[in-house]
Amino acid sequence: MFHFVRMDKTRSTAIGLERLTGRVKGRGTPRNETGRFEALDRVAFDDGWAEAEDDLPVVRTHVSDERVTKVVTRNTSPDVPFDRSLNPYRGCEHGCTYCFARPSHAFLGLSPGLDFETRLIARPNAAQALERELRRPGYMPDVLAIGTNTDAYQPIEKDRRIMRDVLEVLQRFNHPVAIVTKGSLIERDVDILRDMAALGLATASISITTLDRKLARQMEPRVPPPARRLRTIERLAEAGIPVRVSVAPVIPGLTDHELEAILQAARDAGATAANAIGLRLPREVSELFQDWLARDLPGSADKVMGRVRQMHGGRDYDPSFGHRMRGQGTHADLLRRRFKTACKRFGLAERLPRPRSDLFARPPKAGDQLSLF
Incomplete structure (x- = not known):
C-alpha cells in the first residue's frame, strides 16, 4: 500500500x-x-x-466548475498572430506528455503532472461572460483564438457543451474565430462553423504530431488516433471550412522524419494550409517529458534530448521570443527549409485567410429599442 x-x-x-x-x-x-x-x-x-x-x-477524471466574469485573455506575444484567446477549460484530459500548457496548473495549486489530466476546471458560464464582453461599448472585434492553451474539444466537452455555447454567441455577433484542436468532436459543430465559414468568419487547425498510431497512443493517450484526425480534416473541408494541419509539436529525433508524410496526408484529406511548431519544454514539462522518454522509449531518449538542446542553445528550452516555437541552429534551419519545400510541393499555404472582422454586429437584446432604418 x-x-x-x-x-x-x-x-x-x-x-x-x-x-x-x-x-x-x-x-x-x-x-x-x-x-x-x-x-x-x-x-x-x-x-x-x-x-x-x-x-x-x-x-478517474474529476471536473470542478469555475464561474467567470471575464473569459477573453489578451496577449502581446510577437510569436502568435492573434491578440486574444478563450479557453473553456483549465487542464486537458487528452494527457499529451509534451503539452506546454501543463505548468499553468501550478497556478491553481495543482500538479502539472497527473492533476493536469485528471483534475479539470470547466467554465460553464463562458458563453455568457463572452457575450457581456462583446457587448461592451468599447469592444473592437478581431480574431478570437480558441484551443491555444488547452483543447476546447477534449472528451468532457461532449457532455459539457461549453464550446458549442461559445460558438453560438460568436455566430450571433458575426465575430471571427480560429480554432486549434486535436479532437474529432469539432465535427459536432460543423453546422455552425460551415455557416460562419461561408461568411469568412471561421477557420480550423487540426494538430497531428505523428502518423504512427502506436506512438500517438503513447504520447497522446486520450487523443483520437492520427487516421481519425485526418478524417476530421476531410469532413471540415467537405463542409467548406478552411482547414490547416498543424504539425505540432515536431519532436526532433522522434517525429521530425514524418514532416513531409504528415503534410501530404493532410493535403490529400483536404487541408489547404500548414504550420509546424517545434517541441517546447517549459518548466515542469521538461522533466515529465524526459521521464516519459526514459520509461517508454529509452533507446531514443539521448538522441531526442540531444537534438532538443541543440535547437535551444544547449538548454532544454529557450523561452525567448522568436526562438521558443522554432528553435535555432542547424537542425532548426533544416526543418524550416524542409517545411517550406514540402508546402510548395504539396500546394499548401503557410497561412489560412484571416477571418474577417467587418461583419461584427451586436444583436438586439430582449427589450432593446429597434432601429427604424
Whole structure:
C-alpha cells in the first residue's frame, strides 16, 4: 500500500508515483509532484505492501466548475498572430506528455503532472461572460483564438457543451474565430462553423504530431488516433471550412522524419494550409517529458534530448521570443527549409485567410429599442 506524507519542499526529494507503479492506465504521466508555488510537498513511499499493478484502481477524471466574469485573455506575444484567446477549460484530459500548457496548473495549486489530466476546471458560464464582453461599448472585434492553451474539444466537452455555447454567441455577433484542436468532436459543430465559414468568419487547425498510431497512443493517450484526425480534416473541408494541419509539436529525433508524410496526408484529406511548431519544454514539462522518454522509449531518449538542446542553445528550452516555437541552429534551419519545400510541393499555404472582422454586429437584446432604418 502507498502512504503519503507532507514535507517541507526545501528538504524533500519527491519520489514520484511512477517509481512505485510504473504508469497510470490511459494517462500521459503517472507523476504528480506538487506545484511549484506550494510550500509543502506530498511524497509517496512504498511500505512493502503494494498491490499488483493490474489491481491498481483507474484514476478517474474529476471536473470542478469555475464561474467567470471575464473569459477573453489578451496577449502581446510577437510569436502568435492573434491578440486574444478563450479557453473553456483549465487542464486537458487528452494527457499529451509534451503539452506546454501543463505548468499553468501550478497556478491553481495543482500538479502539472497527473492533476493536469485528471483534475479539470470547466467554465460553464463562458458563453455568457463572452457575450457581456462583446457587448461592451468599447469592444473592437478581431480574431478570437480558441484551443491555444488547452483543447476546447477534449472528451468532457461532449457532455459539457461549453464550446458549442461559445460558438453560438460568436455566430450571433458575426465575430471571427480560429480554432486549434486535436479532437474529432469539432465535427459536432460543423453546422455552425460551415455557416460562419461561408461568411469568412471561421477557420480550423487540426494538430497531428505523428502518423504512427502506436506512438500517438503513447504520447497522446486520450487523443483520437492520427487516421481519425485526418478524417476530421476531410469532413471540415467537405463542409467548406478552411482547414490547416498543424504539425505540432515536431519532436526532433522522434517525429521530425514524418514532416513531409504528415503534410501530404493532410493535403490529400483536404487541408489547404500548414504550420509546424517545434517541441517546447517549459518548466515542469521538461522533466515529465524526459521521464516519459526514459520509461517508454529509452533507446531514443539521448538522441531526442540531444537534438532538443541543440535547437535551444544547449538548454532544454529557450523561452525567448522568436526562438521558443522554432528553435535555432542547424537542425532548426533544416526543418524550416524542409517545411517550406514540402508546402510548395504539396500546394499548401503557410497561412489560412484571416477571418474577417467587418461583419461584427451586436444583436438586439430582449427589450432593446429597434432601429427604424
